[in-house]
Amino acid sequence: MTGNTTRHILLGRVVGAFGVRGQVKIESWTEPREAIFRYQPWTLRDAAGNARELSGARGRNSGKHLVADLPGVEDRDAVDALVGLEISVPRSALPPPRPDEYYWVDLEGLRVINADGRDFGIVSHLFSTGANDVLVAKGDKERLIPFVQPEFVTGVDFQAGVVGVDWDPEF
Incomplete structure (x- = not known):
């Protein structure tokens, strides 16, 4: 954790x-x-x-x-x-999450890095749209990334403090 x-x-x-x-x-x-x-x-x-x-x-x-x-x-x-x-x-007080599930608070503050190694900053917060959850990464600009695994969120590594994403830096 x-x-x-x-x-x-x-x-x-x-x-x-x-x-x-x-x-x-x-x-x-x-x-x-x-x-x-x-x-x-x-x-x-x-x-x-x-x-x-x-x-x-x-x-x-x-x-x-x-x-x-x-x-x-x-x-x-x-x-x-x-x-x-x-x-x-x-x-x-909360039970551990199931595999491939996360408490939003545990993701806040982690680095967001895309498949090309581009650093998007840190996870500011997440929110729900009803259709899916959205991760908000704040770095050189704010990026809204759908929290859809494995299409856009490719992995979470708590040891390294990183959320891996497959996301275009221009979005």
Whole structure:
């Protein structure tokens, strides 16, 4: 791995209240989305960067969102104070990825080098288009490379700190 064990992975956010008894609606980006409850403790962080740790969240599917019970959150006012908070966990709380699968956070900061040895800079971040994920390499310019293996992403070497790509430098 890349030594990112102290980094936090964003898994979801609190999006609203559910009822009046202190339950919250959660948007989860885990797959399946209920898996967010397997990875705890959570770090709840607001837009200003203020964070607190929370353990013992339980929940269930409810249409578009998950509905969760959070320890110490027992009324609508307490829920309103949580709306908008991001939910993250330490990278070390997640299981190892399967072969040829990667956590995006593990790829961030790696060098991107094409088949001709041209250095495209480093992986800034990745994002999803729905059709596929896209790797953003920042170097002499920003390049958006579809994260499609093995057509465009030919390999990831964590030991060398390199993502190999088959990509035209002019794109």
